[in-house]
Amino acid sequence: xxxxxxxxxxxxxxxxxxxxxxxxxxxxxxxxxxxxxxxxxxxxxxxxxxxxxxxxxxxxxxxxxxxxxxxxxxxxxxxxxxxxxxxxxxxxxxxxxxxxxxxxxxxxxxxxxxxxxxxxxxxxxxxxxxxxxxxxxxxxxxxxxxxxxxxxxxxxxxxxxxxxxxxxxxxxxxxxxxxxxxxxxxxx
Numbered sequence: 001x002x003x004x005x006x007x008x009x010x011x012x013x014x015x016x017x018x019x020x021x022x023x024x025x026x027x028x029x030x031x032x033x034x035x036x037x038x039x040x041x042x043x044x045x046x047x048x049x050x051x052x053x054x055x056x057x058x059x060x061x062x063x064x065x066x067x068x069x070x071x072x073x074x075x076x077x078x079x080x081x082x083x084x085x086x087x088x089x090x091x092x093x094x095x096x097x098x099x100x101x102x103x104x105x106x107x108x109x110x111x112x113x114x115x116x117x118x119x120x121x122x123x124x125x126x127x128x129x130x131x132x133x134x135x136x137x138x139x140x141x142x143x144x145x146x147x148x149x150x151x152x153x154x155x156x157x158x159x160x161x162x163x164x165x166x167x168x169x170x171x172x173x174x175x176x177x178x179x180x181x182x183x184x185x186x187x188x
Contacts, residue, residue: 002044003119004110006129008156009143015153016126021051025148027155027176033072033146035172039142041080044117047110049125050089051100056080061097086113088128106131140184141166147177181183 008016017023063069063077085099088142095101102109113121123129132138164184172180
């Protein structure tokens with residue numbers, strides 16, 4: 001059975017977006033896009049919260065044909081469009097672009113998704129991820145840390161009443177100063 005991986009861009013002080021939900025502070029160059037593309041090849045399906053779904057669908061469905069897209073962006077768009085997405089939302093009535101809605105309990109929905117897909121799943125969106133984190137369902141945490149301090153915003157991790165043990169499994173430093181750190185939950 002595959003792992004549930006929570007991966008997002010994050011500021012050095014631990015925020016995934018500004019208070020007004022902006023994500024324009026990240027440094028996503030060709031090297032990082034290529035790395036994201038390589039990661040996308042390992043994912044069977046993506047689990048998104050509503051806001052992340054809306055951010056991603058604003059660009060990637062047409063990313064392959066957008067003249068502003070670099071080679072790495074075109075390849076990412078191809079993979080993104082081919083990867084099934086399950087969007088957890090109580091407010092959306094429908095979704096497009098190889099996506100479907102999930103409106104039930106996150107634990108029940110995850111069990112059904114894991115029965116459908118054998119490989120790794122990624123969860124994106126801090127509000128959705130928090131629900132999986134609080135239940136101890138996240139197997140790996142992949143932080144793509146950008147060299148910026150936002151001061152406030154939406155945190156990568158939710159407030160918890162318990163500790164999560166982690167083991168470092170991978171790191172990478174990019175030319176832009178972005179640092180990737182991957183951790184496996186030890187489920188202690």
